Amino acid sequence: xxxxxxxxxxxxxxxxxxxxxxxxxxxxxxxxxxxxxxxxxxxxxxxxxxxxxxxxxxxxxxxxxxxxxxxxxxxxxxxxxxxxxxxxxxxxxxxxxxxxxxxxxxxxxxxxxxxxxxxxxxxxxxxxxxxxxxxxxxxxxxxxxxxxxxxxxxxxxxxxxxxxxxxxxxxxxxxxxxxxxxxxxxxxxxxxxxxxxxxxxxxxxxxxxxxxxxxxxxxxxxxxxxxxxxxxxxxxxxxxxxxxxxxxxxxxxxxxxxxxxxxxxxxxxxxxxxxxxxxxxxxxxxxxxxxxxxxxxxxxxxxxxxxxxxxxxxxxxxxxxxxxxxxxxxxxxxxxxxxxxxxxxxxxxxxxxxxxxxxxxxxxxxxxxxxxxxxxxxxxxxxxxxxxxxxxxxxxxxxxxxxxxx
Amino acid sequence: xxxxxxxxxxxxxxxxxxxxxxxxxxxxxxxxxxxxxxxxxxxxxxxxxxxxxxxxxxxxxxxxxxxxxxxxxxxxxxxxxxxxxxxxxxxxxxxxxxxxxxxxxxxxxxxxxxxxxxxxxxxxxxxxxxxxxxxxxxxxxxxxxxxxxxxxxxxxxxxxxxxxxxxxxxxxxxxxxxxxxxxxxxxxxxxxxxxxxxxxxxxxxxxxxxxxxxxxxxxxxxxxxxxxxxxxxxxxxxxxxxxxxxxxxxxxxxxxxxxxxxxxxxxxxxxxxxxxxxxxxxxxxxxxxxxxxxxxxxxxxxxxxxxxxxxxxxxxxxxxxxxxxxxxxxxxxxxxxxxxxxxxxxxxxxxxxxxxxxxxxxxxxxxxxxxxxxxxxxxxxxxxxxxxxxxxxxxxxxxxxxxxxx
Numbered sequence: 001x002x003x004x005x006x007x008x009x010x011x012x013x014x015x016x017x018x019x020x021x022x023x024x025x026x027x028x029x030x031x032x033x034x035x036x037x038x039x040x041x042x043x044x045x046x047x048x049x050x051x052x053x054x055x056x057x058x059x060x061x062x063x064x065x066x067x068x069x070x071x072x073x074x075x076x077x078x079x080x081x082x083x084x085x086x087x088x089x090x091x092x093x094x095x096x097x098x099x100x101x102x103x104x105x106x107x108x109x110x111x112x113x114x115x116x117x118x119x120x121x122x123x124x125x126x127x128x129x130x131x132x133x134x135x136x137x138x139x140x141x142x143x144x145x146x147x148x149x150x151x152x153x154x155x156x157x158x159x160x161x162x163x164x165x166x167x168x169x170x171x172x173x174x175x176x177x178x179x180x181x182x183x184x185x186x187x188x189x190x191x192x193x194x195x196x197x198x199x200x201x202x203x204x205x206x207x208x209x210x211x212x213x214x215x216x217x218x219x220x221x222x223x224x225x226x227x228x229x230x231x232x233x234x235x236x237x238x239x240x241x242x243x244x245x246x247x248x249x250x251x252x253x254x255x256x257x258x259x260x261x262x263x264x265x266x267x268x269x270x271x272x273x274x275x276x277x278x279x280x281x282x283x284x285x286x287x288x289x290x291x292x293x294x295x296x297x298x299x300x301x302x303x304x305x306x307x308x309x310x311x312x313x314x315x316x317x318x319x320x321x322x323x324x325x326x327x328x329x330x331x332x333x334x335x336x337x338x339x340x341x342x343x344x345x346x347x348x349x350x351x352x353x354x355x356x357x358x359x360x361x362x363x364x365x366x367x368x369x370x371x372x373x374x375x376x377x378x379x380x381x382x383x384x385x386x387x388x389x390x391x392x393x394x395x396x397x398x399x400x401x402x403x404x405x406x
Numbered sequence: 407x408x409x410x411x412x413x414x415x416x417x418x419x420x421x422x423x424x425x426x427x428x429x430x431x432x433x434x435x436x437x438x439x440x441x442x443x444x445x446x447x448x449x450x451x452x453x454x455x456x457x458x459x460x461x462x463x464x465x466x467x468x469x470x471x472x473x474x475x476x477x478x479x480x481x482x483x484x485x486x487x488x489x490x491x492x493x494x495x496x497x498x499x500x501x502x503x504x505x506x507x508x509x510x511x512x513x514x515x516x517x518x519x520x521x522x523x524x525x526x527x528x529x530x531x532x533x534x535x536x537x538x539x540x541x542x543x544x545x546x547x548x549x550x551x552x553x554x555x556x557x558x559x560x561x562x563x564x565x566x567x568x569x570x571x572x573x574x575x576x577x578x579x580x581x582x583x584x585x586x587x588x589x590x591x592x593x594x595x596x597x598x599x600x601x602x603x604x605x606x607x608x609x610x611x612x613x614x615x616x617x618x619x620x621x622x623x624x625x626x627x628x629x630x631x632x633x634x635x636x637x638x639x640x641x642x643x644x645x646x647x648x649x650x651x652x653x654x655x656x657x658x659x660x661x662x663x664x665x666x667x668x669x670x671x672x673x674x675x676x677x678x679x680x681x682x683x684x685x686x687x688x689x690x691x692x693x694x695x696x697x698x699x700x701x702x703x704x705x706x707x708x709x710x711x712x713x714x715x716x717x718x719x720x721x722x723x724x725x726x727x728x729x730x731x732x733x734x735x736x737x738x739x740x741x742x743x744x745x746x747x748x749x750x751x752x753x754x755x756x757x758x759x760x761x762x763x764x765x766x767x768x769x770x771x772x773x774x775x776x777x778x779x780x781x782x783x784x785x786x787x788x789x790x791x792x793x794x795x796x797x798x799x800x801x802x803x804x805x806x807x808x809x810x811x812x
Contacts, residue, residue: 019465053485059425061492068495071503072488075481079459082478086467089474097477101507102552146508 005170007032010042010138010160014177015234016080017047025175025234026087029133033093038128040167041095041135042160043084045076050153066111070140070150074100077137077156085135095133098124100140100148105159107141107149114149116141116158119166136163157218165225172227175234176213180241181206183405184257188396191406195241195255203229203243205348205382206258219243253358254349254403257396261343261389263293264317265374266324267309270334273299277331278308281324288323290316294344294377294386305334309375311386314340342374343392346384347399359383365402371395411576413438416448416544416566420583421640422486423453431581431640432493435539439499444534446573447501447541448566449490451482456559472517476546476556480506483543483562491541501539504530506546506554511565513547513555520555522547522564525572542569563624571631578633581640582619586647587612589811590663594802597812601647601661609635609649611754611788612664625649659764660755660809663802667749667795669699670723671780672730673715676740679705683737684714687730694729696722700750700783700792711740715781717792720746748780749798752790753805765789771808777801 009032011025032039044050053073057064081097088095103123107114124134138156143149151158157174164172181203184192198206200223207216213231222229222243232240271277278297285292294311312320317338324336352358362383366373371394375386387395400406415438417431438445450456459479463470487503494501509530513520530540544562549555557564563580570578585600587609592598604612606629613622619637628635628649638646677683684703691698700717718726723744730742758764768789772779777800781792793801806812 019462022466056425056485056489057492060428060489061496064492065495068488068491068503071505072485072492075484075488078481078484079462079478082474082481083462083466085474086463086470086478089471090467097474099477099554148505 005032005037006040006167007037008040008042008160008164008167008169008172009175010156010173011044011084011175011234012156012177013044013047013049015175016043016045016084021234022046022080022083022087023091026084026091026093028175028234029088030091030093033133039133040124040128040163040169041084041088041133042138042156042163043077043080043135044138044156046080046083049076049079067145067147070111070114071148073150074137074140074148077139081135081137088133088135093133094131095135096127097135097137099137101142103136105141105162107143107151109143109145109149111143111147111149113152114141114143116151116162119162121166124167152215152217154215154218157215158221161218161221161225161227161229164227165221169227171230172222173230173232173240174214175232177234178213178231179233179236179238180231181213181243181256183255184396184400185259188259188393189257189400189406191400193405194238196239197242197244197246198255199350200243200245201381202255202348202350205346205379206256214243252349253351253355254347254405255351256348257345257399257403257405258348259343259345259392259396261392262314263311263342263344263386264314264320265309265311265339265342265386266317266320267307267337267339268324268333268335269307269337270300270305271308272332273304273306280327280331281308282310284323284327285312285320288319290320290323294375294384296375296377311342311344311375341389342386343389344384344386345392345395345399346382347403348382349403350381352381352383361402362399365398366395369394369398371398408442411438411443412446412573413443414446414448414566414570414573414575414578415581416562416579417450417490417581417640418562418583419450419453419455421581422449422451422490427640428452428489428493429497432490432497432499434581434640435494436497436499439539445539446530446534446569446575447490447494447539448544448562448569449483449486449541450544450562452486452489455482455485473551473553476517476520477554479556480543480546480554483545487541487543494539494541499539500537501541502533503541503543505543507548509542511547511568513549513557515549515551515555517549517553517555519558520547520549522557522568525568527572530573558621558623560621560624563621564627567624567627567631567633567635570633571627575633577636578628579636579638579646580620581638583640584619584637585639585642585644586637587619587649587662589661590802590806591665594665594799595663595806595812597806599812600644602645603648603650603652604661605756606649606651607787608661608754608756611752611785612662620649658755659757659761660753660811661757662755663751663753663805663809663811665749665751665798665802667798668720669717669748669750669792670720670726671715671717671745671748671792672723672726673713673743673745674730674739674741675713675743676706676711677714678738679710679712686733686737687714688716690729690733691718691726694725696726696729700781700790702781702783717748717750717781747795748792749795750790750792751798751801751805752788753809754788755809756787758787758789767808768805771804772801775800775804777804
């Protein structure tokens with residue numbers, strides 16, 4: 001007899017944007033139930049609901065109270081959990097919805113980006129024993145103040161992984177509108193292929209750079225709790241991408257290529273080379289909640305000055321320029337050069353750890369195409385370069401070919 | 407020094423259908439707070455939100471589970487309570503939202519039409535002492551099963567009155583898109599006037615016949631708990647209609663004229679005059695959840711047969727015909743005559759109790775206009791007649807003049 005599985009199935013907003021899609025998602029759940037498996041469903045809000053609610057909030061109040069915002073936004077997942085439970089009952093799958101406060105999913109009081117402290121699984125287990133398929137409203141919990149909290153955008157992925165971990169699920173399916181994680185963005189690279197398997201670390205590096213299919217936080221949580229993740233289509237019956245710690249992975253040097261074109265670069269020319277200057281610059285940026293990504297510093301030939309370049313999100317560029325201008329005299333920088341026309345491209349692969357020459361291949365391939373590299377940053381399993389935005393598509397395609405990903 | 411008041415202010419969906427209206431409602435609340443009064447706000451869902459959610463529900467499931475439906479529908483008031491709290495904070499009124507389960511408002515388990523069993527006011531009182539204006543999500547409560555329950559369409563009126571009763575409020579303002587209760591529908595009668603005062607009983611009779619401004623249930627609750635109700639505009643600064651038990655009311659014979667044009671009439675001709683036949687007919691209609699309104703029975707001249715006429719909601723006509731046909735042979739009725747072209751018109755007034763001749767005036771006035779009366783039914787403070795639908799507008803205007811309501 002085949003082992004009966006416990007499966008978490010998470011459906012995102014694009015998988016629930018109309019009635020037909022909700023019904024289709026319900027059928028995917030039923031398929032597992034019919035096989036004798038137990039399923040716990042986690043849902044996001046329908047379609048663009050959260051965006052619409054956020055726009056109402058923005059129109060009412062510029063600096064809204066995060067407790068009220070969480071109460072408002074969480075209503076989207078509340079409605080979708082009930083609708084999914086109805087859709088399941090309608091095809092004879094016994095089901096009920098669970099809201100964050102009903103389980104409860106206890107979080108801290110950092111409303112808007114709360115951290116899950118504990119998930120009580122007693123009621124869930126009891127209902128599942130009765131043959132009921134729970135549908136959990138994602139993204140939401142309850143704080144010790146007895147108020148609804150949300151765990152950040154894309155938080156339903158994190159809810160799903162937290163449930164998988166707490167319930168010791170056999171796997172956690174993240175259903176989405178693509179068939180899995182691809183070697184490169186299929187809109188940009190014709191020969192992009194679905195990746196069969198990835199390690200958590202590879203997925204983390206890819207997610208943080210631009211593959212929008214999974215929240216990096218949920219991947220970290222899955223890694224720490226050994227939750228086997230699958231990124232799968234909500235619509236097509238194809239295998240998807242498995243994300244795990246498996247050592248049986250085929251050894252690939254590079255698993256995928258990801259990019260981000262929402263970066264901006266700021267270069268500070270001629271900073272006197274004194275201790276504490278970098279701390280002053282990045283401290284003042286941090287005070288303004290500006291995330292800095294890549295940083296490169298060169299010392300001039302006479303050793304008296306240095307040039308510093310860093311990248312930030314394009315949306316923070318205005319704030320960052322203001323911030324640097326306010327300390328300009330203090331740090332005695334000679335010139336500030338902002339640049340909005342950059343893009344970051346990264347190759348990611350677990351195989352890099354043990355294979356020399358991968359970076360070299362990257363630089364050579366780009367060089368042959370006369371694509372200039374502005375900045376380079378590396379991690380153990382990722383190499384990122386900053387290039388001119390106009391060269392992005394060409395660069396992705398050339399690298400995709402270089403590492404034989406097609 | 408003027409006495410400080412405790413006021414409940416309820417805003418319906420039409421008063422919250424866009425951002426400007428929400429902000430305007432918030433200003434009405436602030437006006438009272440600035441005067442030193444305490445306000446508890448009760449809100450419905452924004453605009454047509456509940457209808458939209460209901461239509462999604464209907465598309466997913468024909469016989470939906472009422473627990474899930476309540477979870478889905480209550481999300482509308484959840485969002486609006488948070489948005490109203492934000493709007494108040496934005497104009498410097500300290501505020502926070504309260505959901506049914508947070509207060510809690512405990513109901514029985516009749517999901518979809520639950521009855522409020524108890525309202526715990528401890529947390530509300532505590533917050534109000536801190537100078538906070540609570541915004542309560544209307545329409546919703548929590549059952550002993552720890553699930554969200556709703557108390558029926560228009561339930562926010564009932565929530566408001568329940569809060570007024572529990573908090574011993576000085577008054578309960580029901581804000582709506584009209585200026586108050588009118589002597590007749592202003593769209594039909596040019597000279598219709600706003601009524602300054604009504605008794606609970608008058609309002610009950612008017613509400614149950616067709617004046618859509620208040621839920622009959624909330625009026626009953628207000629009557630039983632002596633809650634002074636005001637029906638007021640959300641937009642114009644005018645006085646509104648006061649509904650109370652006051653004996654200081656000016657003595658009017660007739661306070662207002664209301665109508666309903668969604669009725670249908672069924673006549674059963676030639677029923678053998680035997681005991682138990684009426685019970686059989688209305689029993690079978692009740693089994694199908696069909697509400698019967700007016701009933702009139704005449705016995706034929708020879709005493710052997712009777713004719714029976716009753717009215718039902720137009721939406722139930724098809725079901726009712728099927729129902730009567732299924733027992734047609736059993737009760738041996740000779741002929742069944744359905745009629746869809748009827749309307750009910752009612753005059754309502756506390757003065758009727760003590761004034762003879764009011765009914766006579768009504769029948770005379772209609773007779774003079776050659777408007778035929780099909781059925782008559784009366785209560786202590788109401789006289790209703792069924793007429794042909796095409797005569798409705800003329801009848802309302804003639805009666806409005808007859809009782810000098812203009």
